[in-house]
Amino acid sequence: MPQSRTAVARPLIAIAGLGIESSTFSPARTEAPAFHPLCGAGVLTRYPFLAPGTPLPDAAEWRGALVGKALPGGTVTAAAFAGLSDELVGRLAAMPPLDGLWYDIHGAMTVDGVDDAEAVLLARIRATVGPDVIVSTSMDLHGNVSRELAHMSDLITCYRMAPHEDHMETKERAARHLVDLLTTGAPRPVKAWIPVPVLLAGEQTSTRIEPARSVYAAVDDVEATDGVTDAAVWVGYAWADEPRNRAAVVVTGPSEAAVTAGAERLARGFWEARRAFAFVAPTGSLDECLDEALASDARPYFISDTGDNPTAGGAGDVTWGLERVLARPEFKEASGPTVIYASVPGPDAVEAAEKAGVGATVTVTAGAAVDDRHAGPLTMTGVVHTVRHGDRDAETEVVLRVGSVHVIITRLRKPYHHEHDFTDLALDPRGADIVLVKIGYLEPELFDMSVGWKLALTPGGVDQDLVRLGHRRIRRPMFPFDPDMAEPDLTARIIPPSNTPLTGEDE
Template sequence: MPQPCPVVAIAGLGIESSTFSPARTEAPAFHPLRGQDVLSRYPFLAPGEPLREAADWRGALVGKALPGGTVTAAAYAELSTELIDRLRDLGPLDGLWFDIHGAMTVEGLDDAEAELLTRIREAIGPDTLVSTSMDLHGNVSRPLVHHSDLITCYRMAPHEDAMETRERAARNLVDLLAGGAPRPVKAWVPVPVLLAGEQTSTRIEPARSVYAAVAEVAAADGVTDAAVWVGYAWADEPRNRAAVVVTGPDEAAVAAGAERLARGFWDARHDFAFVAPTGTLDDCLDEALAAGARRPYFISDTGDNPTAGGAGDVTWGLQHVLARPEFKDPAGPVVVYASLPGPSAVDAAVRAGVGAMVTVTAGAEVDDRHAGPLTMTGVVHSVRHGDRDAETEAVLRVGSVHVILTRLRKPYHLERDFTELELDPRAADVVIVKIGYLEPELFAMAADWKMALTPGGVDQDLVRLGHRRIQRPMFPFDPAMSDPDLTARIVAPANRPPAQFA
């Protein structure tokens, strides 16, 4: 008789939370999916796909929020309680795919994902196999590894392999359940390095080679999977640092692989550099406007990047742009600025209508530490309703600058984010985006680009942010530190008592 399919649940909460931002994240920001709607997040689990047929997939609750501020205790309690209740209601489980980011900070907690998985284990039992998938900018503590049987993360930054990683995590779990093999051995190595994602992009060296080695280790005999986490630089918690985990049936192989990857990351620490040239915002604008500059010239307004955890409403960068004399005349260089939240400003633009001249005030409702609310007078260029993140967007042309205003903050990563607002970024002289490294479509559009080192909750100057709770010594905070112990720690399986956590 054919064997019944294993019963596998899907659950997880994902967000990057900057503890250096005054913003707070509430439950609705996670846009949670429940029950079988969860499966719609994953193309490889669509009806008829081989992986869909390999297990009885049961959605519990999966919520993913834009990066932002610390999650409130009330939001975490609401979502985590519902998630665990739904898992209990699913009945006995053979497996759980735990789909998270890994950099969620919650009020009153230092290791939110490990705490959540500990509570999940209490509900589903220690014998259920758990496969955890993460962003490479997540944090991997020993408790998180202990409660996971398999654990992996992206191998590319920007994260062009995000869905591929999730599929690998799900497939490895199904394969483990189908094969009836013992629980994998897990080799974990914490690496005392904490760098920004913009310094560790796999587009360039040394991260390109560091991450190329991950696939080599994963392909070795006795290894199931391998992963290197950069860690999340804009939170101040004891768990924040780089880490390596290698899993598989052969203890010697996984330990050797983990130590190889950890040593490769550590040895490259002095070579990590920003993925693009950097400068002050004025330096970047001067270069963009210089004779012979290639257009469109993209500038990353990095300090308030909403996809790294910035509040999104810092006005410092836009104030500097609008103060430039080159942009006062509507016939001046065409500039697109994305973006600035301002609910009342958007409402005023909508009421006035396209073509109307309006005076509005926006920004600094959440993060006013660097500049106050900004008042602008301009012509309403376009209005768009119904965006999943922004809800409503309005473009205000102030001089020659097209300012995108949003009801709620939104990242601008795709060409259609602009064209749907009747903007043509390819024809602009300068495109300024609140972002770090350029996402693939922006990178492809940019004739040239530079990163402006601007203030905000995700300031790229990590040392001046003021970390106080990370484990020291830590590079680059302690540049002359001695070499750390990069010996692989073999972490106990979830159905055995853990060793002392570190």
């Protein structure tokens, strides 16, 4: 039976969390500074809906503990996780007794020697703040939801769009549901959890196209049902190898019958669509994509260098694709088709180009310092086109024109998602013939800019050919690794309230 609670007029709510996608198939390792942690009042500046004058700040007293978000990358070192977790928990321990906690995470963080890191951290948080604190968890839809994470969260939700145009809307929903639960005194919600044995890449499950568009449209229908507070479908994170990595559904609300029916509807919809999921754009080898781009009149023509996508967990320094681009005879002369390539890290190359200055001809070597499994460091001779300082991720960026290819070289790896990422470097992506970006599905600004677009199936830590990556620890059977597997059990598992022990084993 739901446990009665006392309403709190203006609850005290803490905000805490660590977020990253960690590819276990990349040799990279992620250290603590990559999370750019904010503490105390600095945490509140992350969220526009907590700015003064908006409704939620008046409804509760918000306290920042520690929130850190890193670019997707390699496995987090044990020392980094321990240090960040210790500081986060220490800050919570120093706070007055809390009514609620908003746990803002991604859900795909892998830590050396730790499985289900977000659940491990939440267990420490729970031990610190006590069992009576209500926890609302917000996540990326490419996160993973174990039974333990669902158990320790009273409310849990995730994005409903890929690309994640609703990321801030989702966070606000998680915060708002938490405030509503605390201020009304409603019982802890019933949680219906269903693991779905499907593990697909984000590029195959974009909500821009079917079947994901319809799968996620059903979330709104379920949430609108009487007795349901929130509904969520997680695709899971395909480039890590842990038992928790798979799709999942959680529906929460006051009615066990309603959340059960809603969860089972969503889980069946995802499972039944499994064979229909397809890449969000046409695919091909890198050479096939380049051939098609050169033959096409569509300008600018975007090519996604998918295997080393730093926003999915790639090391970002694989030189395999750039090496092949620079070897193409069409691009050998400055008068050839204008190409932009984003990007490759090379701190020594950046330093040499910066020292030589704009307009100088330099020979530099970049890339493959972290992931040299597919190609080695690449030596290039070109003209320094731009030097730019002060980027949050890259720190310093250099553009080197090699023939007709404008190669962006960075001190530290950086994703290129926005038009200003290029125009800030005196590049004109709209006027280019071909723009190659280490990315999967194009982020909204690039998608709107592209006239032609194709996904190049290239090697790296986030290789789109999941079966050849070599997962060994995921729960089997799993689609598409076991394409002819038997029908799974998609009945709803009712997860006990967070202040009630969880018994039995994970499924």
